[in-house]
Amino acid sequence: MFKKLLITLSVITYIFCGSIEGTVSYAGSNKTAKSLKMDSDPICGTAHSVPPKKEDFILNEKNQFKNVIVWLKNVDYKDELKSDPATIDQLGCIYSPHVNVFTTAQKVFIKNSDKTLHNVNSQSKINQSFNSAQPAGVPDIEKTFTSKEDPFYIKCDVHPWMKAWVMVSDHPYFAITDENGYFKIDNIPEGTYEVGFWQEKLSNLPKKKYVISSNSSEVVVSKDATTKLDFEFQKPVKKAKK
Ligand SMILES: [Cu+2]
Known part of the structure; x- marks a missing residue:
């Protein structure tokens, strides 16, 4: 019954x-995105056959x-939240994905696929911020953002062009x-x-x-x-x- x-x-x-x-x-008006300048680290520059573009304003032809x-x-969400793990990769000295939304229940793995040092510096204000050096070959950094938060960015202190955005949601x-x-x-x-x-x-x-x-x-x-x-x-x- x-x-x-x-x-x-x-x-x-x-x-x-x-x-x-x-x-x-x-x-x-629609402007063409500029290329990222990665010359300061040869490992980043040589990872791309075509220089990658800035990702902060991407419009199509329409x-x-x-x-x-x-x-x-x-x-006001009371049900169970999506909790399958997510990944932010550092590949060719670019964060991928560039824009992310995670739920407060999700595990996030920050991965370094490059053969160079990255430094993951989170600018979160509500969730605890972190600043972790991540040399090539070390395990992923694992994080869970447990509080809902407006979009904040994560930057790399070694490569000033590297930026990823994260929003944390308490509903799906x-x-x-x-x-x-x-x-x-x-x-x-x-x-x-x-x-x-x-x-x-x-x-x-x-x-x-x-x-x-x-x-x-x-x-x-x-x-x-x-x-x-x-x-x-x-x-x-x-x-x-x-
Ligand atoms: Cu970096």
Whole structure:
């Protein structure tokens, strides 16, 4: 009887869920990304036949944004969280992936696949920060970020161009846009939500110099339906000089 009730309950939960999907784009002009200069460490430079590009502002020809974090704000999530381990690799002196969202339950392995020394320096403010030298061939650094936190970066003190971004979520409703700016978030309980959009450059503009826009949007999720939610980042507006 109890088992039957449990099954019925889980079916109900399933029925009352929906999805959101959409494309994130940019209203400003499309600039070609600059190449990274890796000359200071020959092991990094020779790892690439073509010099890799900067990854902080990646648009396709239709001005659609890669690597935007999309997430539901203010969710009170009580179920078990995704806990399969994740990896950030250092390969060719680049962090891969460049933008990451982990849950508070996930183990993260930071790997050095290069034959050179890296120094992993986390700029987290809520989760405990760390600063660990990682010579070639040493075991992965294992971390779990146990508190929810807005995006912060991890840098390498040996190679100043190396940067990866990490957001920590206490619920599973998030996505990172692909090379066509596309995202989809599934299994969202029906309701009205505020959706946040984070882009590495546009969400980190200095408040003194720029008018900061909210970069969020409201959405209604209905059962068994996929709600369309496209979002466009506006071109940054500079504050008038006093
Ligand atoms: Cu490095």
